[in-house]
Amino acid sequence: MLLLLNLVWFSTLVSVFFATLAGQKERRLKMGLVIWGAMVLGSIVLAFLMAPIS
Amino acid sequence: MSAPVKGQAGKREPGGGKSPVRLGSAQIGRGLAAAAAGWLVPGLGHWVVGARRKALIFFAIVTATITTGFALGGNLSVADPRTPVISRLQVATNLAMGPIEPVMRKALYGALAYRGDEAFVPGPQRQALERRRARSFSTWSAFGTTYLLSAGLLNILLLLDAWDIAIGRKSKD
Numbered sequence: 587m588l589l590l591l592n593l594v595w596f597s598t599l600v601s602v603f604f605a606t607l608a609g610q611k612e613r614r615l616k617m618g619l620v621i622w623g624a625m626v627l628g629s630i631v632l633a634f635l636m637a638p639i640s
Numbered sequence: 641m642s643a644p645v646k647g648q649a650g651k652r653e654p655g656g657g658k659s660p661v662r663l664g665s666a667q668i669g670r671g672l673a674a675a676a677a678g679w680l681v682p683g684l685g686h687w688v689v690g691a692r693r694k695a696l697i698f699f700a701i702v703t704a705t706i707t708t709g710f711a712l713g714g715n716l717s718v719a720d721p722r723t724p725v726i727s728r729l730q731v732a733t734n735l736a737m738g739p740i741e742p743v744m745r746k747a748l749y750g751a752l753a754y755r756g757d758e759a760f761v762p763g764p765q766r767q768a769l770e771r772r773r774a775r776s777f778s779t780w781s782a783f784g785t786t787y788l789l790s791a792g793l794l795n796i797l798l799l800l801d802a803w804d805i806a807i808g809r810k811s812k813d
Contacts, residue, residue, distance in 0.1 A: 592783055595708065596790075603701045603794055606694055607801055611813055 597625035667807040674806035675799045679738050682795050685802030691812035698798055705791040706737060706744075714784020715776050716745050718756035718769065727756065733792035736799075741792075748775065 605618030663671070670689075678685025683699030686692070717730035731754060734741050745752055749768035756769065775781060804810040 588780070592780075596787070599701050599705055599708075600790070600794075602697070606697050606701075607797060 593626060593629055597622050597629075600625065663807055670806040671803040674802040678795070678799045678802045679736070682738065682791075682798060685799060686805070686812075689802060689805045689812055691805060694812070702737075702791050702794055702798070705787050705794065706740065709784040709787030709791060710744065712780040712784030712787065713775055713778035714786070714788045715772055715781060716741065716748065716788060717785075718754055718772070720756040730789060733789050733796070736792040736796045737788070738795065748772070 601618045601622035604621055605614045609617040674685040674689050676685075677688045681699070682702035683695040683697075685695075686698060687695035716734050717727055719731055720727040742752055745754075749771045751764045751768040753765045753768035753772070755765065801810070805812045
């Protein structure tokens with residue numbers, strides 16, 4: 587559970603950072619959501635792909 | 641190609657390319673001041689150049705990242721002779737957090753230990769390395785270390801951004 591919380595928290599920090607840093611004023615929210623979604627989904631997909639076969 | 645224009649760093653030309661960068665000394669001074677301020681306190685560089693809302697957001701993000709890393713038992717890096725390049729880059733990344741880094745290092749380990757080769761460091765530094773190793777055994781220590789490294793990397797991007805705004809290459813909005 588704490589692992590997922592870390593994933594969400596870290597993705598939030600990084601996406602808000604880059605949306606503020608690089609996003610144009612009117613597209614900041616959309617850019618932040620795209621980065622956040624890509625980080626969370628990408629991490630989950632990678633976790634499934636790299637999980638050892640039991 | 642037009643001649644270099646002083647004071648218009650990186651402005652777009654009609655053809656789509658950028659004019660050669662040639663900065664005036666006042667611009668360089670402003671840029672360095674903003675970057676130095678940003679190193680002293682995360683976000684202060686943006687505050688100095690007038691991007692105050694951004695400055696507050698950046699301060700909050702970098703501070704939250706450092707606090708999370710600290711709370712999770714993260715470690716600050718030391719120069720390890722087994723991996724000289726990568727470990728020195730990690731130390732530099734930690735130092736990019738600003739003066740808070742040596743303060744944290746002293747508070748966590750009791751000494752400013754930057755060298756990881758235990759055979760060659762004096763007593764207090766060796767104790768510091770032992771404290772560092774003990775901290776690394778906590779469950780979430782690797783996560784905390786990642787947060788601390790990320791905070792340094794984010795602050796490097798902030799310094800570059802503050803520089804760009806200060807020299808007029810980027811708008812502050």
